[in-house]
Amino acid sequence: MSEIHDLSVAELSSALRSKTLGAVEVASHFLDRIEKDKLGSFLSHNPDVTLQMAKASQERIDTNQARALEGVPIAHKDVFVTKDFPSTAGSKMLEGYRSSFDATVVTKFAQAGCVPLGKLNCDEFAMGSSNENSAYGPVLNPWDLNAVPGGSSGGSAAAVSARLTPAATGTDTGGSIRQPASFCGVTGIKPTYGRASRYGMIAYASSLDQAGPMAKDALDCALLLSAMCGPDLDRDSTSLDAPEEDFTKQLTQSIKGLRIGLPKEFFAEGLDAEVKAALEQAKSVLMGLGAEFVNITLPKTELSIPVYYIIAPAEASSNLSRFDGVRYGHRAKEYSDLMEMYKKSRAEGFGAEVKKRIMTGAYVLSHGYYDAYYLQAQKIRRMIAEDFKLAFRDCDLIMGPVAPSTAWGLGEKTADPLSSYLADIFTLPASLAGLPAMSVPCGMSKSAKRLPIGMQLIGNYVQESKLLNVAHQYQLQTQWHTMSPALSGDLK
Amino acid sequence: MLTQINSFFEIVEQISAVSTEGVIPLAHPAELLKEVELRLRDDVVSEFDEREAHQLSAPAVENGLFLVPRVVE
Numbered sequence: 001m002s003e004i005h006d007l008s009v010a011e012l013s014s015a016l017r018s019k020t021l022g023a024v025e026v027a028s029h030f031l032d033r034i035e036k037d038k039l040g041s042f043l044s045h046n047p048d049v050t051l052q053m054a055k056a057s058q059e060r061i062d063t064n065q066a067r068a069l070e071g072v073p074i075a076h077k078d079v080f081v082t083k084d085f086p087s088t089a090g091s092k093m094l095e096g097y098r099s100s101f102d103a104t105v106v107t108k109f110a111q112a113g114c115v116p117l118g119k120l121n122c123d124e125f126a127m128g129s130s131n132e133n134s135a136y137g138p139v140l141n142p143w144d145l146n147a148v149p150g151g152s153s154g155g156s157a158a159a160v161s162a163r164l165t166p167a168a169t170g171t172d173t174g175g176s177i178r179q180p181a182s183f184c185g186v187t188g189i190k191p192t193y194g195r196a197s198r199y200g201m202i203a204y205a206s207s208l209d210q211a212g213p214m215a216k217d218a219l220d221c222a223l224l225l226s227a228m229c230g231p232d233l234d235r236d237s238t239s240l241d242a243p244e245e246d247f248t249k250q251l252t253q254s255i256k257g258l259r260i261g262l263p264k265e266f267f268a269e270g271l272d273a274e275v276k277a278a279l280e281q282a283k284s285v286l287m288g289l290g291a292e293f294v295n296i297t298l299p300k301t302e303l304s305i306p307v308y309y310i311i312a313p314a315e316a317s318s319n320l321s322r323f324d325g326v327r328y329g330h331r332a333k334e335y336s337d338l339m340e341m342y343k344k345s346r347a348e349g350f351g352a353e354v355k356k357r358i359m360t361g362a363y364v365l366s367h368g369y370y371d372a373y374y375l376q377a378q379k380i381r382r383m384i385a386e387d388f389k390l391a392f393r394d395c396d397l398i399m400g401p402v403a404p405s406t407a408w409g410l411g412e413k414t415a416d417p418l419s420s421y422l423a424d425i426f427t428l429p430a431s432l433a434g435l436p437a438m439s440v441p442c443g444m445s446k447s448a449k450r451l452p453i454g455m456q457l458i459g460n461y462v463q464e465s466k467l468l469n470v471a472h473q474y475q476l477q478t479q480w481h482t483m484s485p486a487l488s489g490d491l492k
Numbered sequence: 493m494l495t496q497i498n499s500f501f502e503i504v505e506q507i508s509a510v511s512t513e514g515v516i517p518l519a520h521p522a523e524l525l526k527e528v529e530l531r532l533r534d535d536v537v538s539e540f541d542e543r544e545a546h547q548l549s550a551p552a553v554e555n556g557l558f559l560v561p562r563v564v565e
Contacts, residue, residue: 007527029494044553054549072544095508096549097549098548098549099543100546100548139519172503178523192525193521193522194521194522194525207519207520208521233531233533234533234534234538237520237531238520239527240522297532303504303506303507303510306503306504306506307507309500309503309504310504310507325548325551326549326550326551326558327546327553327558328549328550329549329552331548331551331552335561337561337562338560338561338563341560341561350507352493356493356496356497357531359497360500372508373507375517376508376512377507377517378517378518379512379515379516379517380510380512380515380519381517381518382515382517382518383510383512383515385518385521385524414555417496418496418499418503421500421503422503428561432521433521433524434521434522434524434525435521461525462525463525485503
């Protein structure tokens with residue numbers, strides 16, 4: 001049998017159920033690896049809590065009361081609030097913060113029997129594409145310790161890739177699940193906006209934020225997604241009123257005759273040659289499975305960058321006003337009055353990128369600029385969504401790159417954050433439209449460094465099952481998702 | 493930081509060239525999926541008093557109240 005950490009969620013689940021493995025044994029194995037981690041992917045873990053949960057899971061297995069994912073370990077991005085672990089959102093503002101409740105997604109995984117391993121590093125308040133904006137230090141890419149893991153769910157992607165956890169939660173506002181999944185060679189899916197509850201997810205941009213799973217392959221993502229989605233109508237006003245779904249049901253379907261759209265804007269100049277070549281190969285594999293390819297156009301692709309970077313900061317400036325140093329979070333040591341207390345607490349608590357986005361957001365919402373920036377961006381947002389609607393007349397799903405390149409070097413874009421905004425170009429459109437989209441490993445770069453390449457699949461609303469179906473059929477033919485970085489073997 | 497914000501607004505300028513006449517602003521992707529009305533939950537107690545738990549992470553608390561510097565003289 002493979003090493004415990006190389007097993008998928010599906011394999012672990014059946015090994016636990018058949019008692020080939022014990023829940024405590026599995027949890028201890030991953031805790032040992034987390035102790036030896038040098039990537040900075042975890043912000044907190046607590047063996048006492050984890051082992052206690054693992055014991056409870058084992059009791060359920062022993063008494064034939066096992067639930068869907070009983071005993072399977074999972075780690076949560078630190079933007080989900082948890083009672084058992086601190087919740088910081090990667091910010092100094094929330095250093096040591098303990099939530100009095102669990103996020104709905106965290107509760108749902110607990111109710112499915114998952115054992116929590118701890119909390120994962122991320123860009124501060126999920127703002128970033130490289131995980132370098134975390135107040136607790138960057139996360140290193142397990143494939144190349146000098147490269148970024150992507151972001152903002154960089155800790156989630158790196159931890160799954162380095163086999164520190166079989167499964168992780170992530171959140172995606174403008175690509176924060178898909179891009180790090182691509183950079184670290186794991187599979188991740190952002191469902192339709194509203195599928196997973198945002199209750200207890202520390203808000204960045206509420207009309208875009210969406211939770212999703214990250215794991216080794218599409219089957220695992222389908223299992224995890226089934227556990228985490230479902231209506232939460234009383235606690236999330238934007239929760240989708242759609243019944244819980246078993247996302248594994250369609251996995252084995254043939255994809256013969258399926259029409260896959262290739263947006264010409266996604267293959268234009270600026271796309272790395274190796275990424276392009278990997279996608280060409282993926283295309284051949286899918287054609288071999290009977291899929292048909294059609295050329296489509298998403299003409300507003302480039303505009304998604306300014307539109308996103310107006311709307312998201314605007315919403316962030318409002319959401320982050322709650323951090324005032326009164327009810328929770330950092331409070332400055334010295335101040336002369338209330339106003340100074342607010343100002344100093346926020347000046348000390350937030351990092352540079354967060355401050356920049358709050359200021360930009362406040363500016364585009366201000367009197368005199370509101371129409372030209374915020375309202376205009378919202379209008380173009382509708383046009384972007386309309387473009388997808390038109391495109392889906394000609395195809396069943398869309399395929400393209402996740403990012404224009406493989407992971408960049410640590411520090412490479414810190415002096416010029418704009419260049420990392422531009423690198424979000426392929427993930428932003430689906431986010432703005434609220435569509436489900438996923439990242440599937442489809443190659444490794446050969447030239448400079450051996451780094452993973454991801455393929456993006458974008459589906460129509462609530463068509464997650466179709467995305468997972470295509471990804472699963474693709475993974476039955478390919479090995480990219482099974483590769484793990486050499487470093488994974490050093491943690492024994 | 494000012495330089496960074498200014499260069500950001502240089503790419504933002506391209507949105508002003510887009511004709512959006514008659515386009516209704518999209519505040520929320522949920523409305524694309526189906527008609528959504530503002531949802532109101534039933535008026536029943538669903539959360540219970542957990543004052544102590546909620547105040548555990550507060551910077552300054554006294555007698556169950558959040559403390560701030562004096563505002564009214």
